[in-house]
Amino acid sequence: MNKSSDPTPRLLLAPMEGVMESVMREMLTAIGGYERCVTEFVRVSSTVLPPKVFHRLCPELKNEGRTASGTPVYVQLLGSDPALMAANAKIVAKLGAPGIDLNFGCPAKTVNKSRGGATLLKTPELIFDICKAVRDATPVDTPVTAKVRLGFDDDSQFADIADYAIKSGINELTVHARTKVQAYRPPAHWSQLGTISNHRGIPIIANGEIWTPSDLDRCREQSGCDAFMLARGALCRPDLGRAIKAHAESVPVNPMSWPEVAELLIQFFEANGARYDRKYSINPLKQWLVYLQYCYPQAAALFAQVKRIRDPDDMMCALLGATQKRAISAAA
């Protein structure tokens, strides 16, 4: 089911709590390369949540579940009670989400204590129950997908985790190729996915440690997958999706320059200020600079300059300074 003859990989923008929110999704999907995004997880613990909760985390629901540039956004649910997850999924589908993703990978202690996220990797039968309940409760034309890791302490249960998830009837399975204990430490064990990607009836999406087009080539070779989910790499290099597509199609493309990134930072800051409150637009910007500095030394310098700024006007001055430097150096 994986191994298509199409050399162009399918790319998904990963769910990232506190980072990959609607403004970031809008910016990155506008640059291009992504076929789909997933929201940060919505925690389902004891109730059927009101629509406003889903609209807050996924404002795209007001736009037929798509970013402004038209990329579908699946809503991710995290919880351990099959009936409650199904009841919430029904609401999400009614609100018009193009798909629903189920989180079985979150390593956070608070989430795991209440039997959510990665802790469910210890009980593949419960993963089956949750996936099946959600699949059965939602219309057939609303895809249900799941995101797992290789296991909790080790990868000895990986085949079971994949089997139980897939036989529940879900439409696609994303695998973050590390265990919960491995957290986010490199490497990602892409070759583990090779054990399932060619034998199962649904697409398997590989995730973990894809920072460059050549990482994706190696992941593809080792995993046997044709679809990939990008998380931190997409934040470090805003044009990573577009660059991967161009690389696969052997189309020459210039990497995004620092001045272009600096313009994006201004747009990001302004969009967050307009959508939420100007004072809440400062931290997301600093957080993005921390990621960007892996690819752009100028981002490290800008972060050092702005890290103590608390006032939105001061932040805007610093950002404008970063873009003006560009104008001055271009004119010189």
Ligand SMILES: Cc1cc2nc3c(=O)[nH]c(=O)nc-3n(C[C@H](O)[C@H](O)[C@H](O)COP(=O)(O)O)c2cc1C
């Ligand atoms: C800050 C942060 C927040 C994350 N939040 C979520 C989440 O809400 N749901 C989820 O399924 N995975 C979440 N993840 C995991 C990522 O989606 C992804 O699986 C992981 O970062 C590995 O991919 P990468 O090596 O490309 O970063 C998060 C990761 C990070 C670093």
